[in-house]
Amino acid sequence: MSTKNITNVKRKLPPCRSACPAGVNVQAYVALIQKGKFLEAVEVIREDMPFPAICGRVCFSPCEDACARANVDQAVAIRALKRLVADIEREQGRVRPKLKPDLMSIRRSEKVAIIGAGPAGLTAAYELAKRGYPVTVFEQMSEPGGMMRYCIPDFRLEKFVVANEATYIADLGVEIRTGVTFGKDVTLDSLRRDGYKAFFLAIGTQLGMKLSVPGEDLDGVVNAVDFLRAVALGEHVKVGEKVVVVGGGNSAIDAARTARKLGAREVMILYRRSREEMPALPHEVKLAEKDGVVFHFLVAPKQIVGENGKVKAIECLRMRLGEPDESGRRRPVPVSFSEHQYEVDMVIPALGQSAEMTCIPQELCDKDARAPSIRVNPITLETKVPGVFAGGDVVTGPASIIEAVGAGKRAALSIHFYLTGQDLQSGRYENIEETTWVKNWGSIGKKERRYEPPLEKPHLSLEETAKYLEKMKRNAMFEAFRCMSCGPCAECLANMDLCVGDKAVVEEKRCIGCNVCAVVCPFEAVKKNENGVAVVNEELCKGCGICAARCPERAITMKKLTDKQIVSLALATVGGE
Amino acid sequence: MSEKNGFEPKIIGFLCNWCSYAGADLAGVSRIQYPPNIRIIRVMCSGRIDPAFVLEAFKDGADGVLVAGCHLPSDCHYISGNFKALRRITLLKKALAEFGIEPERLRLEWISASEGDKFAAVVRDMTEQIKKLGPNPLKEMEVKSQ
Amino acid sequence: MANQKIGAVLVIGGGVAGIQASLDLADSGFKVYLDDQAPSIGGVMAQLDKTFPTNDCSMCILSPKLVTAGRHPNITVLTNVEVTRLNGEAGSFEVKLRKLSRYIIEEKCNGCGICAQKCPIEAVDTFNEGLSNRSAIYVEYPQAVPLKYKIDREKCIGCGTCFEVCKAKAVAYDQKDSEATLKVGAIILAPGFEVFDAKLKSEYGYGRYPNVVTSIEFERILSASGPYGGLVLRPSDGEIPKKIAFIQCVGSRDYQLGNNYCSAACCMYGMKEAVIAKEHTPSPLDAKIFFMDMRSYGKEFDAYYKRAQGEWGIQFVRSRVAGVTEDPKTQNLFVHYVEDETPKTEEFDMVVLSVGMQPPKNAEKLAESLGIKLNGYKFCETQAFSPMETSKPGVFVCGAFSGPKDIPESVAQASGAAAKAMGVIASKRGAEVAVKEYPPERDVSLEEPRIGVFVCHCGINIGGVVNVPEVVEYARKLPNVVFAEANVYTCSEDTQKLIKEKIVENKLNRVIVASCTPRTHEPLFKETVQEAGLNPYLFEMTNIRDQCSWVHMHDAKEATEKAKDLVRSIVAKAKLLAPLKKPLINVTPVALMIGGGVSGMTASLALADQGFEVHLVEKEPELGGQLRRIHYLLEKDSDPKEKLDALVEAVTKNDKIRVYKNAEVVDVYGFVGNFKSKIRQKDGEEKEVEHGVVIVATGAAEYKPNEYLYGKDPRVVTQHELEEKLASGAFQAKTVVMIQCVGARNDERPNCARICCGQAIKNALKIKETSPETEIYVLYKDMRAYGFKEDYYREAAVKGVIFVNYGDERKPQVKAENGKLLASFWEPVLNEQLEVEPDLIVLSAATVPNPDNKKLADMLKVPLTKDGFFLEAHMKLRPVDFATEGIFLCGMAHSPKYIDESIAQACATAARATTILSKKTLEMEGIVANVSEDLCSGCRICEYLCPYGAVEMKDKEGKTVAHVLEALCKGCGACGTACPTKAIVMGHFTTDEILAQVKAALVEVKT
């Protein structure tokens, strides 16, 4: 059973899942990886989102930020695990959706149009298709994937990976129409006329933000988005000898690395704040440094110096960090008389993106916003026009893939409610109690990460690849064991016949209230009630049975795996009894 | 299973407050287990126990009666109540047979406040013995006469 | 100054002496703080199996006192406490105390014991003298008061299990030691003694040979609640011994060890242990006691000795044992000793060492913090005429701390010390204690019985076995039960409030609690119902814990059925309960003192000091009694003449004391609080006086021997006569022979006269002082120089006094030939008959009871011993009380004794009398016999049976009927049972009530 439909129920979730905008059941697939059930693990991820391979590569992984393991040593390498299982799955050949019969059986007639085949749009399409809606996705570009396809360089996210996951969605019956420009080829009205009952605008942000310093028009100033898209489209892109990238996000890193790979001799990144404040993923930064990219922190451009209409140098100011701003990061403040110049021949601003005004229907445009965007109800994503929903970067401004996925899921749910006439507010992830039920942090042995994501794909022969993969699998399992299974039973189905539904049961009459069960329970599943008798919280009990093994009065038994059963299992053929 | 084997006798225990009742308490404090057949009735002194009480108890269907007091000669809180009990109960035992009651059904024991063990042992032993004797014959007579 | 006095007393030490002193003070209107270093009170007596000479069960007689002290509203029991400093002076002290942490919140602990059952850590059980283990959380023994657990911090590993299982939430690991300051007017020291460490006598092999045990260990071995369940077993192999040797004087009378004194109690307890061991052993047991002198000097002790030799067949060997060795194979023991100048070895299965008493370990610390002096042995220093006074005014002492002594001596001293303390703060009586007021009683006589039943879970003690909700449900359906409910702890403070509310809400007129034992908890609940306006006798209790859930732990179903039976049975009784009045008796705050010797005068002064009037009746023309014949003391610490004069002067000058000389009491009528007596004065005139108590202090006299030419030859004198000679300077002799036990320890008077040995030593030393060249022979049976008197015995021997032992089979011979006195006697060391020509033969004549005792005993309706001394209520714990309330005895009327002992007893009677005289009215127990006069045939059986003289016959309309003096009735019920016409009804235990209870218990429940 998918868990996403029971979201209004008060539920306790482990921090990883609760941090994930898409609500991926991390604990469950990690548990499956512990057991080496890699393919099952991918399926668990797909319960909640359609991009295991993509997210396994480029997700910001808020789950890892939240991971309780960090209290002991380091977070579990969740993203890397995800990538590995997705890759293992791909090894097996083309993946066809294996939808559960109960989902496939419902076929609905209300057509849904989704604008934009980026992560938000595709996710919404995926979710709606699973519910049996006929869905059409309209995409301006020639390939689906949006920024995933066009803005992330191949060395980070291979094109075929995006293609595969889009294909998986198409295989569910989603029609993806590429090369269709919204606002030009189709409009809301035209689509309505074509019989579409609901709409999801997930057009993303396509325009790179400007530096807003003198000299920005000079030849040799290319915005990161344009630069990366051109590369992705396979256009011939000329890079300079000395390239400077301005910005600290992943795009900046991508642009820098791409430039370097395209032959730039020197590539530097200028960032206003210090390394700690950089939004880019740390391992990406590391890779960039490995690629020879030089970082200059606490530096901001003042002007681009040109010569003959071409970029000659960039003049910068030193910055220092002041008080924190609304984002919580410390605001950079220019240091007077600290002007200095770098000689460069190419400047790539990578300061973020904004939506294209032309794509946004007039009636939906948020005029108050700094950049063009669509105002929506943050929970339901409905716009002021009934039946029209919007989400993703176009609403939030440039954000992460996983946030877009989350938006796609929310939109899909809203559209479903809209089309079935239900209250849009209902069924949301609310009342989430996020707790880690592991006690005694001190008693947990430190386990260093044994599975770091491979920095670069190794060039290996076929045979070697198989071996490599085996090794990776083993490391992945080690890594998965670092998970402390903080949450209640994740219904991972890892121990299908043993632990599912197995709960500790206290025989009240025998319980003396010594509290040993609560002491040995790795979670907080047993507590004494006001009568001093141990009570098992079945929601939290994961059926490990340690309490039963330790109860000094032997007052605890397991519902399924009883003592008697263990003995008879152990003696089944041996004792002949 | 014969009826006799399933028979659980009811025993009335008259215990003096100062020694024997305290001894029974000590059996409890020391968690010494004995069969649940006895129903204890507290009196201040074993000298208070009228032979009539014992006879009434038998008449009401008791299968056994225990009278317990302080050790002779001088443990008695009331100086000499235990001697009085000794005389009365000894005489009564002799007379019981005339009522058709086995004298073994009536016991007089001296149990001090520190003899929890002894109290439990007496109850255990008495229960066993009366089980062997079977139910109070007066009860059977009653049944027959009805 | 007087205004600053404080009406409270601190009693240090919670042994039997401390408890007695506390009870006397508390019953006389003073606040008492009873402190003990141990976690519970009871002291050594709690460890003993039986007590001599009556072989009473020690716990049986002690435990009611423990409970009373624990519950007394005027007594605050402070345990785990040590005194750190004392400031101030008599009447107004400030004492600093340190209370060591128990790690238990005493107010919350209800003693259920789950913690100890579940504690995983074992420790050595010191109460059982290391013969068994206990848990790291423990009470010393099951009857301990207060029944509060304690964590042995040294052993506890801090696993937290006790905290978890304690339903009362009483465990507090963070509890710290605390300091407290008390303001008191006087202090009584009763810290008791320490048992001698037998390892120091290495020749006896204690600690090396498992079958050598100390006497205190042996007490635990004998105890039914001890490690071996009361069966005597050899620690080496668990076999029942066939032969046990008792070695006396281990750590006593041992000059080399520095313990020259005699421990005073060992001879008797050794004998007692031998006797009880035989009793507890199913197979034949030989017991042999190795002793130097058999010091069975106390009241009725020699009779015990005789029975031990005869009836019980204990063997006695007069020899100091040289050593004990072990047969490593059998672990039997060889006792090596010398008898008849011949070295002998005898094999035994077990050896018991009668270890002596030592001052408490903290004696010096205590003395330092209190500023009192210790004697050379580090016992508390006292003087013959002030045996309870320490060197610091306002600080008194009693019990073994002032010198080794047995229980009755300690108890007497304890009461005596209480009297002394009362004397200091008499003006503040009642100042520190609150009298509890109850609401007026509801008249329920016309109401139908409306019974409320409260069933206690007692945490899981009951609820874990008995299905309490089921019992409650069952109780609800019983006839007349209008209310029933379950409580987690019915005894808790909030439940008391609840019970009171429920009584009012449901108009309950009978209340039943089904919980633990009424022995400890009935008074609490009675108080509760009384606070709700019900007569306390409308309360009943049934015991479904100690006598049900705890003893049927593995049979929940049967236990539940039994609990129902018990509830049904008690409900049947409760239906019939009637309110009882606690009789109130007015008290005349006057004492009648019969006898004007040192005891009578001391007791009179002690009472007068507290403001009570005393009529002191002396038969002789002069006050002073036997003291008049004493010229000097063995201890030499004071001049008896001076003391006598001071006493007489104090008595005659005291306006509270009315002295009648040449007078006698001819009639006593009445009962406690309300006596009327006639005193016939010198002129024959009879005067009637009213008084609340009687104290018998009639003393005793020196036996006039007819043995050994006494009266026939002037050179044969008694010790008293010798003393006169010595005092007047008329003594002159080259050779003196003293013969001990003249008129004592024979068939006619089997008991020891106690003081003659001391007299002989005293006079011998005096002779050696004035004429060192005089040869003195003391012919004795046993030199009974007990306690510190041993020092003088030794001194006399060192100074050349020759002590020669004789037995009954070879008594000394005395004859006069040719004007010469000849004394011949057997000298056992030389093994030959000796003959000397003494100039003087001194007979240590027995002390014989006052010949008037019989008459007085009849008048007072109190008993005498066979010897003709007065017989107290209980030889061990009530040494100065008669069984009849309001009458007391002291001094030599009780039995022969030294001056200090008489003074202690005299003060003791004053304290005991004060517990009555200090009250305007006495509230008696309501459970008494009632005579239905119409039915009474006047047969007098009840009068004859009543051990308290509470039944008297009176005339009612021409018919003689029995009448119960409620003040004297103790409610035992013996009369009611015996009454042939059933005219006597026993309150609260009526025949109807008991029979209803029986009948209900036997109802066959059809389920």
Add this chain to the structure above:
Amino acid sequence: MEKNEPRIACLMCDFVFCQKEAQVPRNVNVARVSCIGRIDPVLILEMFEKGTEAVMLVGCKPPDCHYVDGNAQAEITISILKTLMSLVNVEPERLKLLWHSPTAKKSFSRHLTEFSDKMRKLASLSLKNINPDTDFLVNISAAKKVAADFRLRVLLGREKELTESVNVYGEKIPFEDFDKLLDEIVQTEFIRQKIHVLTSVKPLSVKALAEKIELKPAAVLSHIVNLRRKNMIAIDHVDGTTPFYKALEVK
């Protein structure tokens, strides 16, 4: 199955169990459990009692454990069981705790085969069982009672807490001290339980017990005293000068 093949029970944490292809020797029976910390020491003893000759526990190699520290609990169990087994007079090597992982280099089958081979070299336990001279059954039933005893189990349950964190007084108990204490308790309780088992068959004297247990009579007596304290034993009768003790039923 061939005769003389040692019967081996293998209990395996399900998180280790994923090599379905593992070759299991015929004399070994593999049972899966949720976690190796699930194994109550009593169960292992029960297996020995019922004819198993060796037991192998397979758990996730520390610090891997799906339930955080189930394997640490298993270690505690094993250590106490080894002590008990030597008291029972069963070679402690008959009990093996194997840390394994599904991807370990050495295959699980090899572990099993090696263990089985080792066990084959030991004398058969079932022979001990048949031989009335050995008190295997008495010992094992005593050991079971020890393992089921509150006193021991409460400490086992708190071992980690007390030795790794602090006790109620805020003190940390050195592991060696705790281990020594546990050892003492196991030794003591084993003798007591053995006395209890022996006397539940028929009343015995101290001397007879001392001979059977090979202990000094004095020590036996002191154990009896403590059994009495817990109402586990009582005097049955006295023969001459020798008391005979009989075990009392414990719930």
